[in-house]
Amino acid sequence: MPPYLLGLRLAGRRVLVVGGGRVAQRRVPALLAAGADVVLVSPEITPSLEDLVDAGRLTWHPRPYATGDCADAWLVQAVTDDGKVNAAVVGEAEALRVWSVRADDADASPGWTPAGGQVGETTVGVLSGGDPRRAAGIRDAVVSGLRDATLESRQSRHKPVGVALVGGGPGDPGLITVRGRQLLALADVVVTDRLAPRELLDELAADVEVIDAAKIPYGRTVTQDRINEHLVEHAKQGKFVVRLKGGDPFVFGRGGEEALHCAEHGIPVIVVPGITSAVAAPSAVGIPVTHRSVSQEFHVISAHVPPGHPDSTVDWPSLAASRGTLVLLMAVERMELIAGTLVEHGRPPETPVAVIQEATLPGQRSLTTTLDAVGADMRAAEVRPPAIVVVGDVVAVGREIDLGRSP
Secondary structure (H helix, E strand, O other): OOOOOOOOOOOOOEEEEEOOOHHHHHHHHHHHHOOOEEEEEOOOOOHHHHHHHHOOOOEEEOOOOOOOOOOOOOEEEEOOOOHHHHHHHHHHHHHOOOEEEEOOOOOOOOEOOOEEEEEOOEEEEEOOOOOHHHHHHHHHHHHHHHHOOOOOOOOOOOOOOOEEEEEOEOOOHHHOOHHHHHHHHHOOEEEEOOOOOHHHHHHOOOOOEEEEOOEOOOOOEOOHHHHHHHHHHHHHOOOOEEEEEOEOOOOOOOHHHHHHHHHHOOOOEEEEOOOOHHHHHHHHOOOOOOEOOOEOOEEEEEOOOOOOOOOOOOOHHHHHHOOOEEEEEOOHHHHHHHHHHHHHOOOOOOOEEEEEEOOOOOOOEEEEEEOOOHHHHHHHOOOOOOEEEEEOOHHHHHHHHOOOOOO
């Protein structure tokens, strides 16, 4: 019999996810986007899920599933690699009359997760007799029509080959380019990282392989060499690989290294530019990086190497002497040292500074301060990556525009 489609409003409701692998990595961001109170039970989880835990977005119990875990849940997702565990989870949920979804066995699953897509305030959900690949193709066509843009189906006769380096934008999945979405719809393999828009993973067909290449600051990481190998290995197998990155692939994204590695191995590369967070984060809170009569230039600086370090190639004295806007990436842990260096070389201590955390995402918040106080104020506000720091008089312009209040 055909299933009954229902839109669940999960805001504030407990959803249990048992399993911390690739399926969980795809489904958890969509549940969080719906406002669910997600509880994750799994001995191990992917780096991207760990990043969400560290950010306080969900609760993780690092252990195997145990009887009683389904209590008080409104919805249960059984997504482990062990069929017996999934069956036990669904059995407990059924006994409690709680709806559940079993990822490994559609016939034994009380509920199915539709291929979903979002266009503005319209949510599209498609089921196709338990065939997730066909459902995803139909979903893509419907979403394409709603966006009034041509989204190629996964059965396209002109499927690309090789590797596509796709800039996913600053975080909000609506800010990826149309071309980026088109190529994602055609991917056989998606190599993603922690700053790419995670909710887009839930729109992929079930058979698309997702490789987590997250690099967590001061935590778990996948080496760049291994990422390069993933791209070449899968492309040589005839698969179309999308490297989904945050921001723009060539703005501190190491996309150039990936493109060179592919070229050395004869793999064709498509580059899809993305909106870099260096511009998007200030814009999201109403700060123009340039403004007539205030700043005619802006500098984007990677601060992963601090001032004074022998590996630093940044001319901090020249930046301090300029009147241009400074946009600092990867500066959270070093901002006090950077601020002191800028003041030492001539930037006024009262220079306005803005710090924007998780720009364009639901957790976006901003802090406005001055160069001489930024270190202490960031500590007091417990600012954590990802965050962008803007130094310059354009911050005062942003105050007048007044988009900088945290939502």
